[in-house]
Amino acid sequence: MNYRLFVFIFLILNVMAPIFSFGQDWADLTRFRFKNESIDYLMVGEKRVVFMGNSIFENWLRFDPELFSNKSLVNRGIGGQTTPQMLVRFRADVIDLHPEAVIILAGTNDLAENTGPTTLKMILDNIFSMVQLAQMNDIKVVLCTILPASKYPWNSYIKPADKIEKLNIALKNYAKANNIIYLDFYSLMKNEEKGLLKSLTYDGVHPNTEGYDIMRPLIEDALDKVLK
Numbered sequence: 001m002n003y004r005l006f007v008f009i010f011l012i013l014n015v016m017a018p019i020f021s022f023g024q025d026w027a028d029l030t031r032f033r034f035k036n037e038s039i040d041y042l043m044v045g046e047k048r049v050v051f052m053g054n055s056i057f058e059n060w061l062r063f064d065p066e067l068f069s070n071k072s073l074v075n076r077g078i079g080g081q082t083t084p085q086m087l088v089r090f091r092a093d094v095i096d097l098h099p100e101a102v103i104i105l106a107g108t109n110d111l112a113e114n115t116g117p118t119t120l121k122m123i124l125d126n127i128f129s130m131v132q133l134a135q136m137n138d139i140k141v142v143l144c145t146i147l148p149a150s151k152y153p154w155n156s157y158i159k160p161a162d163k164i165e166k167l168n169i170a171l172k173n174y175a176k177a178n179n180i181i182y183l184d185f186y187s188l189m190k191n192e193e194k195g196l197l198k199s200l201t202y203d204g205v206h207p208n209t210e211g212y213d214i215m216r217p218l219i220e221d222a223l224d225k226v227l228k
Helices: 003-022 033-038 065-069 083-093 120-136 161-177 185-189 209-226
Strands: 049-053 073-077 101-105 140-144 181-183
Touching: 033 083, 049 083, 065 073, 083 120, 101 120, 101 209, 120 140, 120 161, 140 161, 140 209, 161 181, 161 185, 181 209, 185 209
Parallel strands: 049 073, 049 101, 101 140, 140 181
Antiparallel strands: none
16 A cells, blocks of 8 residues: 555544544434423422433324323433433433322344344343333333334344243333333234334335324323322
8 A cells, every 4th residue: 555645544544533432422412412301390289200212202203292291291212212212311211300200111123133233131131120120210110011023124133033922021020020001002003023014114114104093002101190
């Protein structure tokens, strides 16, 4: 390689590296930073609920915005996120908002390997850690099943159906053992191949309007229970 070219590339990389590293925000802590800082103080008697999750929750704002017209319901879903990312931002996006309850829906992106290979135990450990952090701060927990999926369009070689079923069984058992409200979206939305019913999705992973119509009554029932 030409020596001058080598020196030029070396200098460019050393100049640009700090810029790129400065811009990294693996857990997306800055996503809701200003919203969290400016969120309204709780009124006397008001009970806030935070939705912590991935694109399933984030997209809910688009398909069923009426649900979140209630200012006490705070959506903190971020598309593509995995459980370790949610765990890192759990204090900023949940605990610091002083909610009465948190609704957690997480895990499918871990199986899709969005942030690298993982195991069922690693996924469960992260979810259980979020639950325990909430409970330590007197925040009630609603634990949701992972939605059914037979494949991921962005990682089509992965076949998650059986793993999703195993994770949901473990979540159900954990919820029962710890007196936590458990929302079973999975049983209502799966097809014979343990994937998402075609009528409830636009890509096999994310719900459409009809999918959220199935999910909403379960959410509303859970809200009634935790806000009593």
